[in-house]
Amino acid sequence: MKDTEGYVTADGRQIGGTLMELKNITLKFGGVTAISDISFDIHEGEIRAIIGPNGAGKSSMLNIISGFYTPTIGELWYKGAKRPAMKPFEVARMGVARTFQNIALFEGMTVLDNVMTGRLTHMHAGIGAQALWYGKARNEEIENREKVEEVIDFLEIQNIRKTPVGRLPYGLKKRVELARALAAEPSILLLDEPMAGMNVEEKEDMSRFILDVNDEFGTTICLIEHDMGVVMDLSDRVVVMDYGKKIGDGPPEEVRSNQDVIDAYLGVAH
Amino acid sequence: MVEMVKGAEGLRSVPALLARNVREFGDSPAYREKEFGIWQSWTWKETAEEIEALALGLLNLGVNPGDHIAIIGRNRPSLYWSMVAAEMCGAVPVPLYQDAVAEEMEYVLGHCGARFVIAADQEQVDKVIEIQDDLHQFEHMIYVDPRGMRKYDHTTLHDFSHVQAQGRAAYDEYIKELEKRRGALGYDDTCVMLYTSGTTGKPKGVVLSNRNIIEAAKSSAEFDDLRRSDEVLAYLPMAWVGDFIFSIGQAMWKGFCVNCPESADTLLTDLREIAPSYYFAPPRIFETQLTQIMIRMEDAGPTKQKIFKHFMEHARKVGPAILDGKPVGMMDRLKYSLGEFMVYGPLKNAMGFSKVRVGYTAGEAIGPEIFDFYRSLGINLKQLYGQTEASVFITVQPDGEVRSDTVGVPAPGVEIRIADNGEVFYRSPGTFVEYYKNPESTADTKDPEGWVATGDAGFFEETSGHLRIIDRAKDVGQMASGAMFAPKYVENKLKFFPNILEAVVFGAGQDRCVAFINIDLTAVGNWAERNNIAYASYQELAQHPQVLETIQGHIEEVNTSVAEDVMLSGCQIHRFLVLHKELDADDGEMTRTRKVKRKVIGEKFDDLLAALYDGSDSVYTETEVTYEDGRKGAIKATLSLRDAKVVPVAAKVAAE
Numbered sequence A: 001m002k003d004t005e006g007y008v009t010a011d012g013r014q015i016g017g018t019l020m021e022l023k024n025i026t027l028k029f030g031g032v033t034a035i036s037d038i039s040f041d042i043h044e045g046e047i048r049a050i051i052g053p054n055g056a057g058k059s060s061m062l063n064i065i066s067g068f069y070t071p072t073i074g075e076l077w078y079k080g081a082k083r084p085a086m087k088p089f090e091v092a093r094m095g096v097a098r099t100f101q102n103i104a105l106f107e108g109m110t111v112l113d114n115v116m117t118g119r120l121t122h123m124h125a126g127i128g129a130q131a132l133w134y135g136k137a138r139n140e141e142i143e144n145r146e147k148v149e150e151v152i153d154f155l156e157i158q159n160i161r162k163t164p165v166g167r168l169p170y171g172l173k174k175r176v177e178l179a180r181a182l183a184a185e186p187s188i189l190l191l192d193e194p195m196a197g198m199n200v201e202e203k204e205d206m207s208r209f210i211l212d213v214n215d216e217f218g219t220t221i222c223l224i225e226h227d228m229g230v231v232m233d234l235s236d237r238v239v240v241m242d243y244g245k246k247i248g249d250g251p252p253e254e255v256r257s258n259q260d261v262i263d264a265y266l267g268v269a270h
Numbered sequence B: 001m002v003e004m005v006k007g008a009e010g011l012r013s014v015p016a017l018l019a020r021n022v023r024e025f026g027d028s029p030a031y032r033e034k035e036f037g038i039w040q041s042w043t044w045k046e047t048a049e050e051i052e053a054l055a056l057g058l059l060n061l062g063v064n065p066g067d068h069i070a071i072i073g074r075n076r077p078s079l080y081w082s083m084v085a086a087e088m089c090g091a092v093p094v095p096l097y098q099d100a101v102a103e104e105m106e107y108v109l110g111h112c113g114a115r116f117v118i119a120a121d122q123e124q125v126d127k128v129i130e131i132q133d134d135l136h137q138f139e140h141m142i143y144v145d146p147r148g149m150r151k152y153d154h155t156t157l158h159d160f161s162h163v164q165a166q167g168r169a170a171y172d173e174y175i176k177e178l179e180k181r182r183g184a185l186g187y188d189d190t191c192v193m194l195y196t197s198g199t200t201g202k203p204k205g206v207v208l209s210n211r212n213i214i215e216a217a218k219s220s221a222e223f224d225d226l227r228r229s230d231e232v233l234a235y236l237p238m239a240w241v242g243d244f245i246f247s248i249g250q251a252m253w254k255g256f257c258v259n260c261p262e263s264a265d266t267l268l269t270d271l272r273e274i275a276p277s278y279y280f281a282p283p284r285i286f287e288t289q290l291t292q293i294m295i296r297m298e299d300a301g302p303t304k305q306k307i308f309k310h311f312m313e314h315a316r317k318v319g320p321a322i323l324d325g326k327p328v329g330m331m332d333r334l335k336y337s338l339g340e341f342m343v344y345g346p347l348k349n350a351m352g353f354s355k356v357r358v359g360y361t362a363g364e365a366i367g368p369e370i371f372d373f374y375r376s377l378g379i380n381l382k383q384l385y386g387q388t389e390a391s392v393f394i395t396v397q398p399d400g401e402v403r404s405d406t407v408g409v410p411a412p413g414v415e416i417r418i419a420d421n422g423e424v425f426y427r428s429p430g431t432f433v434e435y436y437k438n439p440e441s442t443a444d445t446k447d448p449e450g451w452v453a454t455g456d457a458g459f460f461e462e463t464s465g466h467l468r469i470i471d472r473a474k475d476v477g478q479m480a481s482g483a484m485f486a487p488k489y490v491e492n493k494l495k496f497f498p499n500i501l502e503a504v505v506f507g508a509g510q511d512r513c514v515a516f517i518n519i520d521l522t523a524v525g526n527w528a529e530r531n532n533i534a535y536a537s538y539q540e541l542a543q544h545p546q547v548l549e550t551i552q553g554h555i556e557e558v559n560t561s562v563a564e565d566v567m568l569s570g571c572q573i574h575r576f577l578v579l580h581k582e583l584d585a586d587d588g589e590m591t592r593t594r595k596v597k598r599k600v601i602g603e604k605f606d607d608l609l610a611a612l613y614d615g616s617d618s619v620y621t622e623t624e625v626t627y628e629d630g631r632k633g634a635i636k637a638t639l640s641l642r643d644a645k646v647v648p649v650a651a652k653v654a655a656e
Helices: A058-065 A088-093 A111-117 A127-132 A136-154 A170-183 A200-217 A228-234 A252-256 A259-266 B014-025 B044-061 B077-088 B102-112 B122-134 B160-169 B171-184 B210-223 B241-255 B264-274 B283-298 B302-323 B330-351 B368-376 B439-445 B487-495 B521-530 B538-542 B545-563 B566-571 B598-604 B606-614 B649-655
Strands: A018-029 A032-043 A047-051 A073-078 A096-099 A188-192 A220-224 A237-242 A245-250 B029-035 B038-043 B068-072 B092-096 B116-119 B140-143 B157-159 B190-195 B205-209 B231-233 B257-260 B278-281 B358-361 B381-387 B392-396 B415-418 B423-427 B452-460 B467-472 B500-506 B513-519 B573-578 B618-626 B632-643
Touching: A018 A058, A032 A058, A032 A073, A032 A220, A032 A237, A032 A245, A047 A058, A047 A200, A047 A228, A058 A188, A058 A220, A088 A096, A096 A170, A111 A136, A111 A170, A127 A136, A136 A170, A136 A200, A170 A188, A170 A200, A200 A220, A200 A228, A228 A252, A237 A252, A237 A259, A245 A252, A245 A259, B014 B044, B014 B077, B014 B210, B014 B241, B029 B044, B029 B077, B029 B264, B038 B044, B044 B077, B044 B160, B044 B171, B068 B077, B068 B102, B068 B122, B077 B092, B077 B171, B077 B190, B077 B241, B077 B257, B092 B102, B102 B122, B102 B205, B116 B122, B122 B140, B140 B160, B157 B160, B160 B171, B190 B210, B190 B241, B205 B210, B205 B241, B210 B241, B210 B392, B231 B241, B231 B264, B231 B278, B241 B257, B241 B278, B241 B381, B241 B392, B264 B330, B278 B283, B283 B302, B283 B330, B283 B368, B283 B521, B302 B330, B302 B368, B368 B381, B415 B452, B439 B452, B467 B487, B487 B500, B487 B513, B487 B545, B487 B566, B500 B598, B513 B521, B513 B545, B513 B606, B521 B538, B521 B545, B545 B566, B545 B573, B545 B632, B573 B606, B598 B606, B606 B618, B606 B632
Parallel strands: A047 A220, A047 A237, A096 A188, A188 A220, B029 B257, B068 B092, B068 B116, B092 B190, B116 B140, B140 B157, B231 B257, B278 B358, B358 B381, B513 B573
Antiparallel strands: A018 A032, A018 A073, A237 A245, B029 B038, B190 B205, B381 B392, B415 B423, B423 B452, B452 B467, B500 B513, B573 B632, B618 B632
């Protein structure tokens, strides 16, 4: 394995060794090649961004990491071992949590209940015990609720704890989704366009929370985002994709001055 | 050596009260705070342990007797403990308003020469860091919530729990010194220093001694029969004297439990969960709650609305009389009980007022309708008149003698006299020691015999012996005709209309009065929604002809009522406009306690004022505004000016 040493970021944070490595990933849907031969890695504790124009294959990439798609060709190494083809829930159990581009919450349930579902991978009691709220199930729920309350406190959503999600504005729903992902105590947190459709103030709040999550819990974050200002400010390293290919990879300043990237975003005369 | 003054029941300081509470009922709850969704509580014993650990930690950091320790943040047990711990070390706690901007903080921190700051969170820490280069005496800062501060330079920055841990570790080393300092606290030593919000000029540091706080707490607790079993919700700014008296003075004296809400946003939920038995709120809170209830009732089904209206009308008729213990007919009582079951009970429960025995409102005048609404539900809401310099209490309303237009009789131990110009003076054991480092102001306010000028003009009603406050003495001016000009009196009448949030009346030295009005966006916005009136901005809504029409109606109603008072009939409003922006403390137009600064507003909007007097129909204006993050912007607007009908005064005099 190459470069498992880690590195130091521009603002002086120590980043750990490789947590996940994607090797020569190709993804085909029939005759369409969504991703072709992409390799990159994610280090422990870093904020890694994937950017690119519409249809570049970013979400497909995230879906591969979260186990929703299995790559046609290529290997995915996680925590030093090759990850076999898996179902998404199995991947979730391995410590990968995500949010969705189009919010996927249970609209009729309260914020608290929604966030509790994030603890699913940490619940082991049988269905009978859970229904009766007895013995192990009871202790487990109390433990999980404590963890959930910490997340609620962290994301400052105490005042909507008992509000049904359907009644919340968009920006808050996004925050609830982040809460649910955090409640799973993931090793890697995947964020699919966390700022899409937000106003400046909501974006500022969300950026603050993402940085705080990374800072306080040391969670590794991999995010897709369109807002270049946000990406450049938040992330430690950026992968740039265009038409399913990787055209740039490195710290934000480096990527910003990469001619291929500029061409992809601004367009070139053919 | 002068013999130490004995103090109340031999207790000479707040730490001494704490020690007594631990001795006598150490296992009953002293503080509660909702954290992680659960009410965490501390008994008096645990509280004393926490405070002592912090005090030892402060000694470890080098706190000397007489040092000032600033405390900034929302109501949390740890910050209340900080105040007591500071006093225990012989230092002076100085609570600051948490919403103050950095420059405002700089003045206060510089003026008191605070060596230590205890801040709640990153937001407050950042503000202090921003100004620390200009604070020559500032040395150490302690924060309660470590979130987001991992990367900060920790050479002079300390985590609250670490300070406590170090205090516990250094117990043997410092406990002797702490006991010495604790024992040396005298009845006339400083207990706390509070900065007045400063309607005019720079804030002044009011020094209050243990005697002030304990005597005020003691006599007021007796007056209202406060008990150890009482519960209060601490949510008012910690820098405000009222909060200090309730959450520290009275709580320590009586030993009742202080509950801190989870966050400012969850206040109403927390209020409901705690259901305090002793409650304090400025009129604004009561207004907001009432407005919310009314808005929600309008969305309710027709049957529910009918029931609500029917029983509320009955409550208005007999509720206050039942509360005052006056004779009420059998049938009316029965119907009231039915109403209690159907409407009042559930309503009080929803508001968190099920258990309120004593409720106070102060700070501003409260609208009679609002006041009567709560009293008719059976909530014992009363008014008091007080100020920081008096350790709150000047006059209070005894049970059974509660009225919305007076502020009550002198509080126990308070003497009051009215000067020839109408200004109210008082003298009491709660009277402050001095303004810190400001002997001139002290001498201006407090004479050698201990009489303090309130700056308010008022008079005692001959029939009831209750005090009525008209206005600030210096605001009571004269109009060109020589008639009395009392703007606050008129403004308060205007503000009692739910559609009007703020009003500013001008007219000193002029022949007529004019007014600026701020609409209440909640009330007017809801009205617009119900009447299908579309609007894109606050500005547009404020200038809507129908809104102006409504406001004009309110003003004319006020004019009629003002005209009835012979002394003040000159204060009727001839012309008015509705402002295009909400008056805001960030723009310097109001104090942090939301009192309008008439002079500043008059100068800032001098073009509008001139237009009101020159008779034009509309005026174009541009105003600079400050956003919450400190950025500035400009609002442009064309405002229409309107005439309001006035009641001819001469005719009235002739009729009499």
